[in-house]
Amino acid sequence: MTRPPSRKATSQDVADLAGVSRSAVSLVLNGRGDGNIAPDKQAAIRAAAAQLEYEPNPSAVSLRSSRTRTLGMVTDAIASTAYGGDLLRGASEAAARSGHLLVLVDTHYEQQREADAYRTLRGRRVDGLLFAAMSLREYAVPAAAAGVPFALANCYDPASPQVPAFVADEVAGGRAAARLLLEAGHRDIVLLAGAREAVASTLREDGVRAELTAAGCLLRTVETGWDISDGVAAATAVLSGPGRPTGLVCANDRVAVGAVLAANRLGLDVPGDLSVVGYDDDAALAAPMVPALTTIALPHRQIGEAAVARVLSDLTGATEARTTGRATGHGTVLVPCPVVVRDSVAPPRQPTGRAGGSPSR
Incomplete structure (x- = not known):
């Protein structure tokens, strides 16, 4: 189909090109397609939206849904270090794919700054919250997380096993x-x-x-x-x-x-x-x-993606499979650690001649 170059594409244009209803376009582009729209139709809708350079109006979407299309992520020190980039990249890209903006607050391990971060994000009516840790550790889920979809990335709370947590296996x-x-x-x-x-x-x-x-x-x-x-x-x-x-x-x-x-x-x-x-x-x-x-x-990138996907899934009530790794029977999901083979391992030059190694200590 064609449209005048001066006119922006509408959701109806996307629907016509993809051969679906306008409501199907709305579901898919608002992150609620899984479980409601067939995968091939979802792909067709996204392809049509890309071809027509269609962008939903964020203000209109928020007014219709009473949502802000934003997620808040609180971290201890990820944003200020070189090692957290993959987790943040995975999280922000997963949010963007569903039309959400990820708002990040780094607390530098300061408890007061962390409390202020949660209060500020809740005050801005974010649709969901996440906490991400620089290094794998236990983390006590704050009371400020109550009432909105919440997930942990690279940390877990033994006292709150119902809270979804995504960590490396x-x-x-x-x-x-x-x-x-x-x-x-x-x-x-x-x-x-x-x-x-x-x-x-x-x-x-x-x-x-x-x-x-x-x-x-x-x-x-x-x-x-x-x-x-x-x-x-x-x-x-x-x-x-x-x-x-x-x-x-x-x-x-x-x-x-x-x-x-x-x-x-x-x-x-x-x-x-x-x-x-x-x-x-x-x-x-x-x-x-x-x-x-x-x-x-x-798998920091996968952890960030999975944590955001879970928050969005809980937000929309989607019923698709929510695990990206091995579930432990409670809220924690163990995300696989990929093996990367390069050049620093080779067979030993001489056999050791022993069935076992040296004594444990």
Whole structure:
């Protein structure tokens, strides 16, 4: 169909081009198509809207629905750090696809600022709220979240299991990291674990240990920090001592970079003499590293998308499947951690000659 170039496209134009009713166009473009409109019709409506460059009038939509088409996201420190970009990108794009604006407030871990953020967002009549954490942790759901759709991203509240929470499946990620080395033929494996007070560190260690135990191997664990210097120090001690391992699983990619530097200083080749697995898939480190790091990615983008999708689903009463990962039987959904294979893992040059690894400690 054609229309005068001076006239903006209307929802009726979109309906005519897509071969559907005007009400179907409204449902799909207002984020209520799932469960009401067939997927192929939804695709046709979006394609027609894109072709005609149709944009719903936000004010008219708000007046009709008594909604503001905005979501509020409170974070502890994500917006002010380099590591939270993927989560925010996933959340904001998921909101935009449904015609919503995501309003972000970073609180810098200040309780008063957090309370003010919730009060301000509720005062602006946001349609839904989210809280996102920089690092996986417990988080007490505030009273200010009552009465609107609410979800947690990268955190969870054990006292409020009914509240939807989307977090990385860290135990499965740890198992995957160990499996990379086991499948390459390694049996002497050491975990350079992050600080034990971090929830993610403990869960990853649980996963590594479970995978090695299932393979008949024992695990040596060395607690370290999260930075390159921590990896250098821990790996130097492990690689200089007796019973040098052939494989390292590292707390994160920074520790893995430190481990590679330590190996190089000791005259060891990675991955010829030592295989190294990182964690996070840090864009600034993992791929540019020489050798490029094999690692476990954190699904921050998927977590942000899933949390926003759940809020929108609760807002519209949609009945589509709401999980993006493995549900735990209550509000928490474990989002898979992708395996990223690069160059830092290879079969050991010499077989260890033992059925199991070194004693656990």
